[in-house]
Amino acid sequence: xxxxxxxxxxxxxxxxxxxxxxxxxxxxxxxxxxxxxxxxxxxxxxxxxxxxxxxxxxxxxxxxxxxxxxxxxxxxxxxxxxxxxxxxxxxxxxxxxxxxxxxxxxxxxxxxxxxxxxxxxxxxxxxxxxxxxxxxxxxxxxxxxxxxxxxxxxxxxxxxxxxxxxxxxxxxxxxxxxxxxxxxxxxxxxxxxxxxxxxxxxxxxxxxxxxxxxxxxxxxxxxxxxxxxxxxxxxxxxxxxxxxxxxx
Amino acid sequence: xxxxxxxxxxxxxxxxxxxxxxxxxxxxxxxxxxxxxxxxxxxxxxxxxxxxxxxxxxxxxxxxxxxxxxxxxxxxxxxxxxxxxxxxxxxxxxxxxxxxxxxxxxxxxxxxxxxxxxxxxxxxxxxxxxxxxxxxxxxxxxxxxxxxxxxxxxxxxxxxxxxxxxxxxxxxxxxxxxxxxxxxxxxxxxxxxxxxxxxxxxxxxxxxxxxxxxxxxxxxxxxxxxxxxxxxxxxxxxxxxxxxxxxxxxxxxxxxxxxxx
Ligand SMILES: Nc1ncnc2c1ncn2[C@@H]1O[C@H](COP(=O)(O)OP(=O)(O)OP(=O)(O)O)[C@@H](O)[C@H]1O
Ligand SMILES: [Mg+2]
Numbered sequence: 001x002x003x004x005x006x007x008x009x010x011x012x013x014x015x016x017x018x019x020x021x022x023x024x025x026x027x028x029x030x031x032x033x034x035x036x037x038x039x040x041x042x043x044x045x046x047x048x049x050x051x052x053x054x055x056x057x058x059x060x061x062x063x064x065x066x067x068x069x070x071x072x073x074x075x076x077x078x079x080x081x082x083x084x085x086x087x088x089x090x091x092x093x094x095x096x097x098x099x100x101x102x103x104x105x106x107x108x109x110x111x112x113x114x115x116x117x118x119x120x121x122x123x124x125x126x127x128x129x130x131x132x133x134x135x136x137x138x139x140x141x142x143x144x145x146x147x148x149x150x151x152x153x154x155x156x157x158x159x160x161x162x163x164x165x166x167x168x169x170x171x172x173x174x175x176x177x178x179x180x181x182x183x184x185x186x187x188x189x190x191x192x193x194x195x196x197x198x199x200x201x202x203x204x205x206x207x208x209x210x211x212x213x214x215x216x217x218x219x220x221x222x223x224x225x226x227x228x229x230x231x232x233x234x235x236x237x238x239x240x241x242x243x244x245x246x247x248x
Numbered sequence: 249x250x251x252x253x254x255x256x257x258x259x260x261x262x263x264x265x266x267x268x269x270x271x272x273x274x275x276x277x278x279x280x281x282x283x284x285x286x287x288x289x290x291x292x293x294x295x296x297x298x299x300x301x302x303x304x305x306x307x308x309x310x311x312x313x314x315x316x317x318x319x320x321x322x323x324x325x326x327x328x329x330x331x332x333x334x335x336x337x338x339x340x341x342x343x344x345x346x347x348x349x350x351x352x353x354x355x356x357x358x359x360x361x362x363x364x365x366x367x368x369x370x371x372x373x374x375x376x377x378x379x380x381x382x383x384x385x386x387x388x389x390x391x392x393x394x395x396x397x398x399x400x401x402x403x404x405x406x407x408x409x410x411x412x413x414x415x416x417x418x419x420x421x422x423x424x425x426x427x428x429x430x431x432x433x434x435x436x437x438x439x440x441x442x443x444x445x446x447x448x449x450x451x452x453x454x455x456x457x458x459x460x461x462x463x464x465x466x467x468x469x470x471x472x473x474x475x476x477x478x479x480x481x482x483x484x485x486x487x488x489x490x491x492x493x494x495x496x497x498x499x500x501x502x503x504x505x506x507x508x509x
């Protein structure tokens with residue numbers, strides 16, 4: 001228990017101490033919310049889908065959790081570069097414990113960021129339709145954080161240095177976000193796009209979150225929940241396998 | 249305590265460690281000396297579960313570190329050649345994190361952290377973040393941290409790199425004490441021959457991944473009919489400066505591997 005706690009605490013301390021980064025990481029969601037929420041709002045309304053701000057806010061929250069958790073996983077690369085990884089890898093603690101501590105820490109940070117963005121959304125005018133469903137929304141945020149935190153760890157375990165980072169950003173993280181239905185409804189999509197969105201794990205996170213917060217759901221919460229739980233188990237498995245094989 | 253038999257590590261075509269064998273007995277201070285790029289750190293990495301050997305046998309206290317990783321890790325402590333602190337955390341937090349990872353009980357942890365930080369004159373700066381530390385202070389903290397738990401085997405990879413004479417003295421005195429009072433086996437590398445001469449019971453000289461001589465400091469001097477260990481070392485390893493890195497072809501190969509995986 002001690003090692004998990006201390007590694008979790010480390011992630012949290014690093015987060016709290018990087019105030020500039022916290023501010024910077026809130027800028028992007030804010031931009032999406034304002035530019036898209038208000039910019040596309042009128043068109044969205046006219047096409048009969050209701051308020052775009054209501055629609056996009058859960059997407060923006062999911063985006064924040066996605067980015068924060070996947071990067072906290074990939075931060076493994078930084079720890080490798082600056083040497084701290086060695087210190088944890090030679091400690092008499094099973095690697096799975098180390099990975100759990102790190103992932104929980106990353107997930108907690110992602111949750112905090114998510115809550116900050118929820119507050120921003122509330123200020124911008126977003127209103128949850130059903131307060132009783134808010135805990136469910138937190139559950140979905142946590143699942144998103146764990147799924148992508150584990151994916152980040154898997155990636156960070158395999159990459160040897162920073163060179164691959166840009167590649168991951170452009171060909172994995174951004175597509176996961178843009179093809180998830182965070183920004184557009186999943187109904188009546190062209191067939192190909194429909195297939196792609198349905199294999200994007202984040203689609204289920206966004207859908208679940210939107211169901212809980214805005215009362216709009218495409219797959220239904222039961223499917224969202226089960227898909228995410230299964231994916232969390234798979235990614236944690238892959239992540240811890242790759243993490244346990246790291247050599248320095 | 250440490251047994252190594254026909255150990256090999258290759259990076260691509262390059263043989264960084266080439267068929268070495270040696271033994272270190274319990275309670276011994278063993279120095280592993282060699283020019284830059286000789287394969288010292290690579291050997292230590294294989295002994296400390298960070299790297300899998302290409303071939304050969306390794307035993308730490310009767311355990312194979314490649315198989316019984318956790319059991320092996322419980323038996324050693326290590327001070328790395330390269331930095332391994334978390335620069336966003338304070339000196340105290342780095343120590344505390346280490347203590348928790350190594351299961352040092354809370355009371356003993358608090359007490360030892362204070363003693364070691366005072367010993368290496370870091371107590372006043374304990375609440376500063378590592379990024380505000382000077383190079384030597386970071387180095388001292390790495391050493392203090394490595395001594396926080398009392399392992400059966402202590403690996404010290406160039407521990408005195410960048411340290412002032414006071415701290416160096418402090419370190420070796422402390423290590424000698426640990427060795428005598430707790431029977432800690434010490435495996436060290438250094439480029440300062442006078443240090444090796446002073447603290448080591450036995451020495452192995454490695455060059456180009458191979459062990460070229462083994463014995464007590466006195467034996468090595470006698471073998472090479474030199475009056476100082478430095479001279480013996482130069483006689484054994486020649487006086488040309490070593491190419492520190494593997495060839496660029498190997499680096500390309502490493503790079504290619506990164507994508508293949
Ligand atoms: N990951 C790696 N990939 C390719 N080559 C490597 C790798 N790690 C080490 N080497 C090579 O293996 C050789 C031995 O390196 P090692 O770090 O063990 O030397 P060393 O004896 O510790 O030297 P120094 O005194 O400079 O610390 C060097 O030629 C180095 O370039
Ligand atoms: Mg070295």
